[in-house]
Amino acid sequence: MIGIKSYGGYIPRYRLNRMVIVQNMAWYLPVIMAVAQGEKSVANWDEDSLSMGVAAAYDCMSGGDRKALDAVYFASTTLPFADRQNASVLATALNAPEEGVDNADFTGSIKAGTTAAIAAIEAIESGSKDNVLVVASDLRRTKMATMYEMFLGDGAAALLFGKDDIIAECKGYYSHSCDFVDHYKGYGKEFDYTWEERWVRDEGYGKIIPEAISAFLGKTGMQINDFDKVIYPCYFKGTHAGIARKLGLDPSKVQDNMHEVCGDTGTAHPLVMFIAALEEAKPGDKLLLASFGQGCDVLYFEVTDKIKDLKAPQGIKGSLARRVELDSYQKFCKWRDLIVADLGIRGEANPNTALTTLWRKRKMLLGLVGSRCKKCGTPHFPPSQVCINPDCGAVEEMEEYEFSEKTGKILMYTGDMLAASVDPPAIYGMISFDGGGRTMLDFTDCKLEQIKVGMGVRLSFRRKYRDDMRGFTGYFWKAIPQVEE
Amino acid sequence: MATGIKDKVAIIGMGCTKFGERWDVGAEELMVEAFQEAIQDAGIDKNEIQAAWLGTCFDEVNVGKSALPASMTLRLPNISVTRVENFCASGTEAFRGAVYxxxxxxxxxxxxxxxxxxxxxxxxxxxxxxxAMGTLNGLWFPNVTAPGCFAMLASGYAAKYGIDMQELKKAMAHVSAKSHANGVLNPKAHLRKAVTEEKILNAPMIAYPLGLFDCCGVSDGSACAIVTTPEIAKSLGKKDFVTVKALQLSLSNGTEMAYEWDGAHFITAAKASTEAYKEAGIKNPREELSLMEVHDCFSITELVTMEDLHISERGKAPKDIMDGFYDLDGKLPCQVDGGLKCFGHPIGASGLRMLYEIYLQLHGRADKRQLKDPKLGLTHNLGGFPMMNVCSVAIIGKYDV
Known part of the structure; x- marks a missing residue:
């Protein structure tokens, strides 16, 4: 049996009510009012597709064995690096193995997430791999006052494919590829370029998805209503329902397109919607998943009894519940770099990243891997050769020790108005890890007024800096005070 | 068996510039200003100086690397000159080099x-x-500034002693108000305006909970000391001269940052001061010291330091501060010259500027700030951050004490 062993989801904490966009920008493009239902998810200023992918991947692997991964596939149209395998950054953040591992990026189309899933299934079918983690994520910047700004949200999803302990068996798949260009992003361009909506709706989503699903049904001899849920993206609400009508699908079996709760998350979206369906699924349920983008991938899964044994991850449901309203459109625009606010001369500092140092310390910097003294058990971050415990002091007696999934407590903190920050005050502090060790970290996803000494924290992989001069993005881990717990 | 530094070295000349936003001059002119005062005070010829130490910290936006800027600017007679940098202890480090x-x-x-x-x-x-933090630290250290890091100390202190932040802020406000009052009396200070505690408490936030007046100024300055042996001092006709009683340095080893620490004190300052009292033969510093010039980069730093120097008991510094114990007319005046608060903190100069005030006081040359018959004074520098720092403590006094 080949299929899904576990799933994970990540919808960033901030949500922008679409009426806030309308209030700020309808003077410029009144038609945005037509799709102003609900809210869209907004990644924090220190997130990108890769950092969100890491969050989804950890969620998926919680309780799983990251050391057993044979490959990490990362799908996104908003990869931070055009040439530096983003999947391997993600795999390093997971402290996944390097030897015998074959990571890959899937990109170039918002259907890349399902394409990566099919590649994972085929790799396992071929016998070359046992465990493949598929992560899809997108953070698409949009111009102000566009329909895209209204439709799109940010998010990530992860699925672990394997051969045993399967919660949803893959029972077939089919792909259709064609050069239908509803939107494109030219090389070096900042934003997507979109064609007329009516054409995209009627000739794109409205035809390509039902035709691919019909072709799959024809191939397998199944009927559309054999499925308990049919999952496909389409940010036009009317067209989304129209596709079901065209297929003769019972409307109760259509998975919601999530426009009101987060918006279309691009490459991640078919998997985000699929995970939302899995979260409600019972053993025996048949799920049909389709994507869109220069064609359509169709995958058929059947939920197994094992889904009852899965330790529930945060998933999509959990991350949707963890929400805070972003009440400022200006803040959203600043976070997405759509407007220019002065950082001051202090903000101009831009030291180069020593790639040699990054290579030597990749586990520490990307995976938050420290060390633990084999003699006395003291955990260390950063990793150290000499034990810090004054009663021990052992030298070169360290083993690897992962901090990324540890919880901790705030020892001291501040909100700094002097530090150059996109979202002042810069909040940071010292934390002690439960189980030993302590360090000083930036805090994120919190407000200064909510924090106090002793409050719990969790850790999150975030963009640490962006070197616009050289095009480099640096990542590290931050602490998230658990203000909601 | 080491015997320590006590009374082995005499200070025979000191100089200190006017500190402030010296838009008119650069580091070179500042050095000349401090040096000329020191050499005239010592009453020796420049060519009698056999070795020199230069303390600067941010050399890249200041004098540049090496000790050449001092040697060339002052036209020193091709002697050995060494540049030292150890964060905010850089000035005291230069002094240490010369004294040793x-x-x-x-x-x-x-x-x-x-x-x-x-x-x-x-x-x-x-x-x-x-x-300036190295290739590895730059990749993971949080986006810190000096006020932010020291502000954290206030959160740690308030949590440890269960003090409401507003109460702690009142004691911190008194620390700053006291120094501002002293600064008014000092023509070389940068900031010479009295500031009320109310104004301090209502100032804009720089890094929570530190407001504008909880932070020291930023300024330009230079200070200089000329040292010799007591025997040579005597042979030069010096009377009632000042000698070094103790000179200690303590550095973090990572414990605070990565192992164990209450976040409410400086491990290094507690150690350096203990060693300094031992070296100087001081049994009860609260009684024996005449004055102190400590590293009040931020009000909370000075508050906590009063405990680390073993003057106030743990958790009791706010009470001593509110009681006026450290005021100019208090039992142990602190920041008599106005402190970093009013002098600002031109890093390489600060340690020597503190010694300058004590030197003036011991010679009875402190004018309106003059204390009655001071005998022993302590200076303290704290460089870096509460969780990883360099601490220096110096004690100087009259030779016969």
Whole structure:
């Protein structure tokens, strides 16, 4: 049996009510009012597709064995690096193995997430791999006052494919590829370029998805209503329902397109919607998943009894519940770099990243891997050769020790108005890890007024800096005070 | 068996510039200003100086690397000059180099000069630090500034002693108000305006819970000391001269940051001061010291330091502060010259500037600030951050004490 062993989801904490966009920008493009239902998810200023992918991947692997991964596939149209395998950054953040591992990026189309899933299934079918983690994520910047700004949200999803302990068996798949260009992003361009909506709706989503699903049904001899849920993206609400009508699908079996709760998350979206369906699924349920983008991938899964044994991850449901309203459109625009606010001369500092140092310390910097003294058990971050415990002091007696999934407590903190920050005050502090060790970290996803000494924290992989001069993005881990717990 | 530095070295000349936003001059002119005062005070010829130490911290936006700026600017007679940098202890480190050089017997007369030109960077606060922390730290250290790191100490202190932040802020406000009052009396201070505690408490936030007046100024300045042996001092006709009683340095080893620490005190300052009292033969510093010049980069730093120097009991510094114990007319005046609060903190100069005030006080030359018959004074520098720092403590006093 080949299929899904576990799933994970990540919808960033901030949500922008679409009426806030309308209030700020309808003077410029009144038609945005037509799709102003609900809210869209907004990644924090220190997130990108890769950092969100890491969050989804950890969620998926919680309780799983990251050391057993044979490959990490990362799908996104908003990869931070055009040439530096983003999947391997993600795999390093997971402290996944390097030897015998074959990571890959899937990109170039918002259907890349399902394409990566099919590649994972085929790799396992071929016998070359046992465990493949598929992560899809997108953070698409949009111009102000566009329909895209209204439709799109940010998010990530992860699925672990394997051969045993399967919660949803893959029972077939089919792909259709064609050069239908509803939107494109030219090389070096900042934003997507979109064609007329009516054409995209009627000739794109409205035809390509039902035709691919019909072709799959024809191939397998199944009927559309054999499925308990049919999952496909389409940010036009009317067209989304129209596709079901065209297929003769019972409307109760259509998975919601999530426009009101987060918006279309691009490459991640078919998997985000699929995970939302899995979260409600019972053993025996048949799920049909389709994507869109220069064609359509169709995958058929059947939920197994094992889904009852899965330790529930945060998933999509959990991350949707963890929400805070972003009440400022200006803040959203600043976070997405759509407007220019002065950082001051202090903000101009831009030291180069020593790639040699990054290579030597990749586990520490990307995976938050420290060390633990084999003699006395003291955990260390950063990793150290000499034990810090004054009663021990052992030298070169360290083993690897992962901090990324540890919880901790705030020892001291501040909100700094002097530090150059996109979202002042810069909040940071010292934390002690439960189980030993302590360090000083930036805090994120919190407000200064909510924090106090002793409050719990969790850790999150975030963009640490962006070197616009050289095009480099640096990542590290931050602490998230658990203000909601 | 080491015998310590006590009374092995005499200070025979000191100089200190006017501190402030010295838009008119650079580090070079500042050094000349401090040096000329020191050499005239010592009453020796420049060519009698056999070795010198230069303390600067942010060399890249200041004098540049090496000790050449001091040697060339002052036209020193091709002697050994060494540049030292150890964060905010840089000035005291320069002094330490000169004092140890004389104590070792290698030289008869040595000089320490500290300088920092901070106001050539174009923005407020200390120079941005990210290119100066090394290739690895730069990749993971949080986006910190000096006020932010010391502000954290206030959160740790309030939590440890269960003090409401507003109450702690009142004690911190008194720390700053007291120094501002002292600064008014000092023509060399940068800030010479009395500030009320109410104004301090209502100032804009810089890094929670530190407001504007909880932070010291940023300024340019230089200070200089010329040292020799007591025997040579005597032969030069010096009477009632000042000698070094203790000189200690303590550095973090990572414990605070990565192992164990209450976040409410400085491990290094507690250690350095203990060692300094031992070296100086001081049993009860609260009674024996006449005055102190400590590293009040931020009000909370001074507050906590009163405990680390073993003057106030743990958790009791706010009470001593509110009681006026450290005021100019208190039992143990602290920041008599106005402190970093009013002098600002041209890093390489600060340690020597503190010694300058004690030197003036011991010679009875402190004018309106003059204390009655001071005998022993302590200086303290704290460089870096509460969770990883360099701490220096110096004690100087009259030779016969």
């Amino acid at each position: 050089a004389v104590a070792s017997g290698a030289y008869d007369i040595a000089m320490a000069i500290g300088v920092e030109k901070l106001k050539d960077i174009g923005y407020g606060g200390l120079p941005e630090f990210s290119s």
